[in-house]
Amino acid sequence: MTSASRDLTVDVIVVGAGPTGENVADRVVQGGLTAAIVESELVGGECSYWACMPTKALLRDAAALRAAQALPAAGRAVTGTLDPAAVFSRRDEFAAHWNDSGQVEWLTGAGITLVRGHGRITGTRAVTVTAADGTTTDIQARHAVVIATGTSALIPPIPGLADASPWTNREAAGATSVPGRLAIVGGGVVGAEMATAFSALGSQVTLISRTRLLPGVEQFAGEQVADALRTYGVTLHLDVGADEVRRDDAGEVHLTLSDGTEVTADEVLVATGRVPNTKDLGLEHVGLEPGSWLRVDDALAVVDDGGRLEDGWLYAAGDVNHRALLTHHGKYQARAVGDLIAARARGEEPDLSTWGRHAATADERATTQVIFTDPEVIAVGHSAESAEAAGIEVGVVDYDLGSVAGASLHADGYHGKARMVIDEQRKILVGFTAVGPDTAELLHAATIAVVGEVPLDRLWHAVPAYPTVSEIWLRLLETAGRDR
Numbered sequence: 001m002t003s004a005s006r007d008l009t010v011d012v013i014v015v016g017a018g019p020t021g022e023n024v025a026d027r028v029v030q031g032g033l034t035a036a037i038v039e040s041e042l043v044g045g046e047c048s049y050w051a052c053m054p055t056k057a058l059l060r061d062a063a064a065l066r067a068a069q070a071l072p073a074a075g076r077a078v079t080g081t082l083d084p085a086a087v088f089s090r091r092d093e094f095a096a097h098w099n100d101s102g103q104v105e106w107l108t109g110a111g112i113t114l115v116r117g118h119g120r121i122t123g124t125r126a127v128t129v130t131a132a133d134g135t136t137t138d139i140q141a142r143h144a145v146v147i148a149t150g151t152s153a154l155i156p157p158i159p160g161l162a163d164a165s166p167w168t169n170r171e172a173a174g175a176t177s178v179p180g181r182l183a184i185v186g187g188g189v190v191g192a193e194m195a196t197a198f199s200a201l202g203s204q205v206t207l208i209s210r211t212r213l214l215p216g217v218e219q220f221a222g223e224q225v226a227d228a229l230r231t232y233g234v235t236l237h238l239d240v241g242a243d244e245v246r247r248d249d250a251g252e253v254h255l256t257l258s259d260g261t262e263v264t265a266d267e268v269l270v271a272t273g274r275v276p277n278t279k280d281l282g283l284e285h286v287g288l289e290p291g292s293w294l295r296v297d298d299a300l301a302v303v304d305d306g307g308r309l310e311d312g313w314l315y316a317a318g319d320v321n322h323r324a325l326l327t328h329h330g331k332y333q334a335r336a337v338g339d340l341i342a343a344r345a346r347g348e349e350p351d352l353s354t355w356g357r358h359a360a361t362a363d364e365r366a367t368t369q370v371i372f373t374d375p376e377v378i379a380v381g382h383s384a385e386s387a388e389a390a391g392i393e394v395g396v397v398d399y400d401l402g403s404v405a406g407a408s409l410h411a412d413g414y415h416g417k418a419r420m421v422i423d424e425q426r427k428i429l430v431g432f433t434a435v436g437p438d439t440a441e442l443l444h445a446a447t448i449a450v451v452g453e454v455p456l457d458r459l460w461h462a463v464p465a466y467p468t469v470s471e472i473w474l475r476l477l478e479t480a481g482r483d484r
Contacts, residue, residue, distance in 0.1 A: 006135075011033035013127050025112045054091045061090070151274035204233070240259050336359065404471045
């Protein structure tokens with residue numbers, strides 16, 4: 001018996017209705033085109049239900065409690081511990097109780113056609129969508145297909161791990177109870193943030209990482225977060241791997257580490273990286289390897305070893321192209337490529353110059369990130385190490401964030417550090433990193449300075465208000481020297 005099918009023709013097909021895909025579709029519609037978006041899970045994607053929003057909701061209560069405890073009067077007023085049920089309840093609100101009706105309503109209001117099911121490329125500008133009931137929709141695009149399918153958690157080939165029913169970010173973000181003992185494998189952002197969250201909720205947390213903590217940022221930032229986690233009772237095994245994992249008949253998880261240490265836990269969370277959701281996408285129909293990251297050019301058009309694919313109709317935006325695995329950068333790429341596709345449909349030449357309207361220059365020069373540990377870590381642009389690797393004549397300026405007047409008012413015993421990375425030839429800021437309580441709101445000022453390539457001597461005229469933590473800018477410039 002043949003399943004029912006239908007045909008649909010639109011200007012642009014977007015495969016994946018996460019934040020990136022939604023923004024691509026919205027931009028092309030605003031540009032005067034029609035769009036269909038394909039989604040096999042919840043509209044809104046990983047960020048809405050299993051990452052950005054629910055995980056930050058898990059972290060927020062603990063951050064507020066610790067902020068209050070850092071002040072003498074507020075600390076005396078705050079008694080007791082966090083109520084996990086209340087934390088989970090608020091988390092559920094931010095995850096919309098894993099119901100995407102609100103997101104679907106937004107799509108409809110924006111004039112975007114939603115096609116539910118699993119999408120596969122079946123030809124030039126062609127995608128076939130198979131719904132859960134077996135019915136199919138054959139969609140043909142007049143102009144472009146954009147892949148925005150994101151990533152899934154990587155389960156590394158550690159013996160016994162896959163059979164131990166490990167948590168990924170999804171199980172951690174959607175947890176309904178607090179494990180007495182939680183082992184976390186991986187010392188990146190997910191591992192560090194979930195160690196922060198679950199230790200605050202009452203878990204005895206052990207974190208195992210083959211590298212130092214937070215290897216993607218300046219070392220001083222990772223070290224301060226590591227010190228804080230130890231203070232909160234987290235056991236860290238750094239520069240050590242997990243060689244074997246086993247869940248016994250009683251449900252306990254046993255991990256054997258590369259240094260011979262044995263760790264026992266009630267649950268194990270794997271936070272060792274991501275893999276692209278391209279395994280069953282029909283990439284073989286365009287000469288690409290299923291399961292691979294999608295390489296793109298400056299226009300975010302998919303390329304192979306010979307360059308852009310024929311006619312340049314296939315694009316990839318967001319995590320799936322491996323440029324910057326961050327939701328806000330995926331949305332940034334979406335705005336750029338959506339506008340580019342609309343411009344090309346009108347017969348216009350896109351502006352792909354550095355910082356041009358259709359370029360995603362920030363992915364390379366001004367990637368921004370906030371790590372919501374306690375203390376928070378913020379970073380934009382280069383680290384000192386990456387700037388050196390890029391051939392920049394590097395100047396590094398550090399300052400004790402805790403010695404700024406606004407920081408001492410913010411919390412007793414405020415501890416933190418900020419770093420400017422300077423291009424000494426051009427006399428501009430190319431990177432900024434800070435670690436400390438509640439530093440997140442400092443990030444955008446640094447981002448503007450990096451993106452705007454503001455000369456250091458002009459930054460002297462950006463006067464920070466006193467007494468705020470933003471006075472760190474004045475102190476960094478003074479340390480750098482006015483005649484730099």
